[in-house]
Amino acid sequence: MRRTAGLAAASAAVLLAAGCGGGGPSGSGDSKLTDDKIVLGVLNDQSGVYADASGPNSVKAVEMAIADFKAKYGDKAITKNISVESADHQNKPDIANTKAAELYDRKGVDAIFDVPTSSAALKVADVAKAKKKLYFNITGATTALTGASCNKYTFHYAYDTYMLAHGTGTAATQQGAKNWYIVYPDYAFGQDMEKKFSAAVEGAGGKVVAKDATPFPNDNFSTFLLKAPTLNPKPDTLGTMQAGGDLVNLVKQYNEFKLRDKGIGLAVGLMFLTDIHSLTPAALAGTTYTDAWYWNFDQQNREFADRFMKETGTRPTFAHAANYSAAMQYLEAVQAAGTDDADKVVAGLEGKEINDVFLRNGKIRAEDHRVIHDAYLAQVKPASEVKEPWDYVKVLKTIPAAEAFAPPSAECKM
Amino acid sequence: MTTVVDSEPGAKPGPARSGLVAVARAPWWLRYALLAVGLGVALWLPNSLYPPVAVDILCWALFAVSVDLLLGFTGLMSFGHAAFWGTSAYVAGIVATKAGLPFPVAVLIGAVAAAVLAVPIGYLAVKRTGIYFAMVTLAFAQMIYYVANKWSTVTGGENGLPSVPRELGGLDLSDEYYFYYAALPIALLGLWAAWRIVNSPFGRVLVGIRDNPARARALGYPVHRYKLTAFVLSAFLAGLGGGLFVMNHESVALDALHWTTSGKAVIVVVLGGIGTLWGGVIGAAFLVRLEDWLSFSGFEQIGLVTGAIFVLAVLLFRKGIWGTVATLAQRRMARRRQSDS
């Protein structure tokens, strides 16, 4: 008797669980713009560490692209029914996995954009491959997206660990940073960055005096900062591969321990405009890093940034501009193909050469779907030279598209 | 002193305090009806819900029931059960990836690993009770988290294990809809086991220890050993949930071990009803659905909503959903019996 009571209870619980919701077994939908609509999905971190660098404003950027697309084609547009769906993956691969499948299946999304955090980015690539739907990664840094994990439906925009490490490591070494002390967060992004960065430094004739893995996340870097001046030979540059909150901590403490006064400069692996804003340019003055795009680089960028400012009240990071560009290029490809059939759109994108507000000398490599474009070696201005809010950086040099990214990897088999 | 079930002054002691017992007293036809309806819903669930979400509900139901086994029936609040959920997740994921074992076997191995880990942690933790127990389990779970974070050659560190295969004798389980039905028996077996434990002589001793440890000790029961056994069994169930969760998402994230995961399990139990066992299932269904809905509705502050609901529950509805419903039903039945006589 009691046994049934227990099971009854369990089953009743499940009953209550059910509620509303659509679904049924997910069939493989075929996409021919049959429902006369295109849905773009933005899957990113809406409230966590990357929320400012991409986050809700990336959704705004995609909306801007839709508006511009409609304005450009007017009545000739393949459809006027274009909308955006967004979801928060909280930087967790398991949630990213579910949400990506859900966007494709339940929300009728034709292409997913953004997806920061390498682990989540790779997970979504698997989903895109399984569902045969498009996926434009913008903010996942791992080169595996165009390496071992590459697939026909995945495109990698904006940046990757090679671009960041190679750009900064090579350029900074050529400009006189000979002896390096590298600290990196002890997870895949950091480890990957450290390897590529050390290789770039040594390739340019520099020497890595020491390198240390730091806990992640970490509140206190004083141990490593105390160690830096005692190394032999004494390093002239501290290369930090930290990102987000860790980077903020480290730079704060770098200044506190007055390493710059002790003759140790700072080079940063990955930095978003929002990081500079949060740390203030004064704390970072003179720091070099590689940027995928800068809003005040030229007139075209500036015009986009002004419009973006009107929409969001802030200046765009490269991630925002890249989301705009990717959405625009996807819509253009659909327009050109006359269908949203994924295979046909992919065929149209492969090998395409593009120049737009984000992509300069851009090209979508057919071999691995890496979207290559010019990158920029940037330096944070001293506070005295900052003339308006958010204009924190001067571009030291443009790194041509062909040099900025690694050649196609042999690991990638489409 | 460490009774966790509602102990308002003036509340009548005895079986009436526990939601489980309250339901056990329901008439036989109601119990069969609930059983039938419940099983029916379990079978029909993925037709109404997005299948991966439905599997998530199963996983969290197992997790919540495992926490309630300790909290509601042993009087020990573990705030570190993510250690077992997450350890099983990693072990199941590694076993499935490296050895290519069928997923139920991998889940089982994961759950056994969780139970093994629970022996030393439990041995140390049951030395303390009440709030200390909560803090000690919390701290140990965080230690496991740091170990997994650092031991990246095995765990993938912050990246986790990106691709875990879902194998079952050549069956194609890539469609989540069918995977739900493959996972359902494991979940039901786990829930049934929890129910068996609670209703066994062993379970009754646990409740006795919860209500009056001094008396149980005086009666000659080795209290520590009983608590430790309950802790290990609970860890095994949490491990079942964690293992299934990995198979559902085909990846393991470091987050599985973070203390917020432990916290979420406790929230689920409190919302469902402490000491009601099946309340955890309802709590899981409620919270998983709520979070799914919130994350798609564009509302970013999920913690604000769950936190507020949780605080309200702690302040006003300490019996949780199941406990409150059971109490109301019981009162109604008592009234009817009165008017009958």
Place this chain on the structure above:
Amino acid sequence: MTGFLQHTFDGLVNGAFYALLALGLAVIFGMLRVVNFAHGAFYMLGAMGAYVLLAELGVPFWWALVIMPVVLGVLGMALERAFVHRLAQLDPLYNFLLTFGLTLILQDLVKSRYGVQSIPYAPPAELNGSVDFGLFDFPTYRVFVLVFAVAICVGVWWLLTHSRVGMVVRAATERPELTRAFGINVGRWVTPVFGFGIALAGLAGVLAAPMRAVNPLMGSDLIIVVFAVVVIGGLGSIFGSVAAGFGIGLIQAWGVVYLADWPILSQTLVFIVMAAVLMWRPAGLFGREEAPA
């Protein structure tokens, strides 16, 4: 040698934060038998508050150091009256759960207003240099934090030993059964003491603002370590909590340097110490076993 001294100093500075937070937890626990999960959230509010005062109202660090503890202390007293008090008659675990829920709410409220990006907060100009100790130099601000935190701990100790409320708190903390058996009215001090404990967390937060990343989650993982610290020191012992705070700070700093080859070990030292303490002295190094539960 120089390196050792530097790292020791560094460990003490970090220990100072553990000590301040553990002290607040211990005082609250003593009076209410409540472990305040929201302690980390109030630490965060202290730092965020300092930022808001500076950025939006132009109030400098020194004033924030006074204002934030007072504001948060009052907020703490209000929360005690509104919520914690209601659960006082129940198992203390309910208040642990309540403060856990409050933590989620406070974190997300701050997140929704200020985002999660770490926020800049510069140390006050007077403390911007470094102090030369002969063998090594150290940032002035960190020296200040250490001196200030020690002063606060000594001050609280003096208060506990030389005032009526202090004696009640100490008695209630270290001999709870006896105090109540003597019929000492503990009740009227409950709310102020709760507020005081929260104020200490807020103070630690303001102190952290110039040297750590200020963001809504800054107290989230820290509180777990502080829990381990009070388990090691003995939650029932005010002295034990402070001593364990500084001790763990030192052990962590040395661990990172001298166990650099075993990163798993250096990260988890505090928990290993906790396990050892539970093995040999389950009540904590300075704690006293309570009546069997």
